[in-house]
Amino acid sequence: MAAPESVTPLEHRAVEQAFWLSPASYWQPEHVVTSAWLTHAPFAFWLIDVLRPSSITELGTHLGFSCFVFAEAAQRLGLGTTIAACDSWEGDDHAGFYGDEVYDAVRAVVDQDYAGSVRMVRGYFEDLRPQFAEASVDLLHIDGRHGYDDVRADYTAWRSTVRGGGVILFHDIAEHQEGFGVWRLWDELRMEHPTFTFEHGHGLGVLGVGDVRDERLRALFAADEETAERIRADYVRLGEVVARQGRLEAMPAEVASLHDTVANLSAEIDRLAAAERALSDKLRAVHTSTSWRVTRPLRAVGRLRRRRGH
Numbered sequence: 001m002a003a004p005e006s007v008t009p010l011e012h013r014a015v016e017q018a019f020w021l022s023p024a025s026y027w028q029p030e031h032v033v034t035s036a037w038l039t040h041a042p043f044a045f046w047l048i049d050v051l052r053p054s055s056i057t058e059l060g061t062h063l064g065f066s067c068f069v070f071a072e073a074a075q076r077l078g079l080g081t082t083i084a085a086c087d088s089w090e091g092d093d094h095a096g097f098y099g100d101e102v103y104d105a106v107r108a109v110v111d112q113d114y115a116g117s118v119r120m121v122r123g124y125f126e127d128l129r130p131q132f133a134e135a136s137v138d139l140l141h142i143d144g145r146h147g148y149d150d151v152r153a154d155y156t157a158w159r160s161t162v163r164g165g166g167v168i169l170f171h172d173i174a175e176h177q178e179g180f181g182v183w184r185l186w187d188e189l190r191m192e193h194p195t196f197t198f199e200h201g202h203g204l205g206v207l208g209v210g211d212v213r214d215e216r217l218r219a220l221f222a223a224d225e226e227t228a229e230r231i232r233a234d235y236v237r238l239g240e241v242v243a244r245q246g247r248l249e250a251m252p253a254e255v256a257s258l259h260d261t262v263a264n265l266s267a268e269i270d271r272l273a274a275a276e277r278a279l280s281d282k283l284r285a286v287h288t289s290t291s292w293r294v295t296r297p298l299r300a301v302g303r304l305r306r307r308r309g310h
């Protein structure tokens with residue numbers, strides 16, 4: 001009988017060396033809302049697992065996806081982390097402007113699941129900054145407006161709130177469309193700091209502040225190109241699962257919206273059919289009217305003249 005297939009020592013070592021994965025990397029987020037950040041959830045879960053932050057600040061929360069991921073990880077890991085979610089909840093010209101319903105939707109999730117950990121701090125980043133002490137945060141997530149000057153201003157004003165050993169995340173570092181300049185700041189920062197770069201999901205930059213204590217994080221920042229490619233490939237795959245979950249969860253709403261469109265179109269068809277019936281009735285009434293009958297000989301003469309070319 002053939003020996004059962006077993007893990008070779010080489011494969012075992014490769015798995016052991018996959019320091020960038022933990023059970024948290026495979027979690028599926030509880031709250032999947034519309035976001036350009038969906039594919040970063042698996043890495044964020046892993047990051048919270050290794051960093052074990054007691055305090056997180058987020059600049060740019062919008063519908064709350066990244067904030068919910070941080071909060072869920074902290075909760076599942078039993079960390080007691082506090083998360084300050086900062087946003088004007090007005091939107092901007094990149095994310096689009098929106099009304100109070102977005103704030104209300106985030107508030108509903110926070111009240112239901114993360115009341116003890118997430119503090120929603122509504123206002124402009126520049127006005128909120130004095131509320132945050134120096135070296136008081138372990139993880140800062142910068143995801144506000146994405147112009148070079150905007151993100152540079154956010155980084156410059158807020159970096160000193162991060163403790164040594166902490167991490168700063170930048171979203172959209174791979175976005176090169178008109179008006180986006182996070183990539184430019186990232187190119188500057190990666191020259192001077194320990195960093196790791198994800199290109200998928202519009203790009204996520206991971207920057208270590210001061211002495212990085214956790215050895216897995218140190219290994220992440222020190223990864224050679226081959227290892228970095230494996231890390232990126234694994235998180236692209238894991239991220240795609242979350243994105244698929246997002247698409248599936250969005251389907252009932254899309255189907256409902258299609259139903260609405262079909263219902264509106266049917267109502268419009270009924271309205272047009274009724275208008276057509278009313279017009280036909282009017283036309284019939286004209287044709288059967290006395291004046292129409294009395295003027296019939298005149299119309300006949302008119303037709304004859306037209307035929308003869310008069």
Ligand SMILES: C[S@@+](CC[C@H](N)C(=O)[O-])C[C@H]1O[C@@H](n2cnc3c(N)ncnc32)[C@H](O)[C@@H]1O
Nearest residue numbers: 035037060062065066087088091124125144145
């Ligand atoms: C890209 S969205 C954040 C996305 C979110 N992190 C997610 O997971 O989907 C950017 C948000 O930053 C907010 N924002 C941009 N500039 C801001 C500023 N200077 N002060 C306060 N909020 C700002 C906008 O209102 C918008 O909701």
